Amino acid sequence: MDFSQVITSSLEVVRAHQQNQPIVALESTVITHGLPRPQNLALAQDMEQAVRAEGAVPATIAILDGKIQAGLNPGQLERLSNADDAIKISLRDFATALVKGKPGGTTVAGTMFVAQKTGIQVFATGGIGGVHKEAHLDVSTDLQALASIPMIVVCAGAKSILDLPATLEYLETLGVPVVGYGTDKFPEFFSTGGKLPVSVRLDTPEEVAAFASTHWGLGMHSAVLVCQPLPDHLAIPSAEIAPILEQVSNEVRERQKTNSMTGQEVTPYELRRVNELSHGRSMQANLALLTNNARLAGKLARSLNSYARQSRPL
Ligand code: PSU
Numbered sequence: 001m002d003f004s005q006v007i008t009s010s011l012e013v014v015r016a017h018q019q020n021q022p023i024v025a026l027e028s029t030v031i032t033h034g035l036p037r038p039q040n041l042a043l044a045q046d047m048e049q050a051v052r053a054e055g056a057v058p059a060t061i062a063i064l065d066g067k068i069q070a071g072l073n074p075g076q077l078e079r080l081s082n083a084d085d086a087i088k089i090s091l092r093d094f095a096t097a098l099v100k101g102k103p104g105g106t107t108v109a110g111t112m113f114v115a116q117k118t119g120i121q122v123f124a125t126g127g128i129g130g131v132h133k134e135a136h137l138d139v140s141t142d143l144q145a146l147a148s149i150p151m152i153v154v155c156a157g158a159k160s161i162l163d164l165p166a167t168l169e170y171l172e173t174l175g176v177p178v179v180g181y182g183t184d185k186f187p188e189f190f191s192t193g194g195k196l197p198v199s200v201r202l203d204t205p206e207e208v209a210a211f212a213s214t215h216w217g218l219g220m221h222s223a224v225l226v227c228q229p230l231p232d233h234l235a236i237p238s239a240e241i242a243p244i245l246e247q248v249s250n251e252v253r254e255r256q257k258t259n260s261m262t263g264q265e266v267t268p269y270e271l272r273r274v275n276e277l278s279h280g281r282s283m284q285a286n287l288a289l290l291t292n293n294a295r296l297a298g299k300l301a302r303s304l305n306s307y308a309r310q311s312r313p314l
């Protein structure tokens, strides 16, 4: 088996590559496992639109029709959002979906893998996976992918339901630069009040392009994690969300004691429960930050493109 046999790029993405246009990869676990219907499809369309509005081409990554897809047409996006049997695709799950003929939504790690294989350098997501609080060895493969796949990943930090200090320590160990975009603090996803420091603050797309090019120019292979906070008026006050996060964390612990919830099920469960307990507020904030991140990724893809052009030897 060769990778070229299992990958299909959309016409739009093929053309963008040919014409050297900026491209932004988008994940799809958020469509298949992160959000309920019909918000999942609306969000996927909004993110693509946000990328386009910045003059870049969106490439939503997923598994559909027996192939890894880089870029979905509108009909495919709709089918993915309605698929009942979609698998959550992190690094170890590609072969599962391909061999069993199942559709799949790619996680941060899964999307990065495909983006690198298809020459896409910028990727937008909501929040990365990280070190969970409940089970000590529950560490997302996303961190492994960030350590080994050179690409700009735009996120709003990590959900505060994760162990954030441990997640940041782990990123430091793996040599992943954590960029605060317009902030000195690591954003806490849908809640206000990030407290932990990032490794560098950058304030413009040009600075991020220069930073990433320098990082990789030195021979580093890790991703550059660009963290953008949700504006305070859209985020949930941390005092309000804290008891909800506590309760959900306890629920996860109880279920893990009896092995009734393991592995990949944890993150989708947490997202759903926080949304229920916050009466839909967390989802509203989640939608806002996802679209925000797609917009920034579009800008960064453009500036990375022009940076590469300017610094190309004549
Ligand atoms: N964070 C969110 N929503 C999501 C995810 C994370 O707020 O949908 C998804 C991302 O695709 C991420 C994955 O890569 O969950 C992490 O899952 P796990 O913790 O099982 O590695």
Ligand code: MN
Pocket: 138, 139, 140, 263, 264, 266
């Ligand atoms: Mn996990």
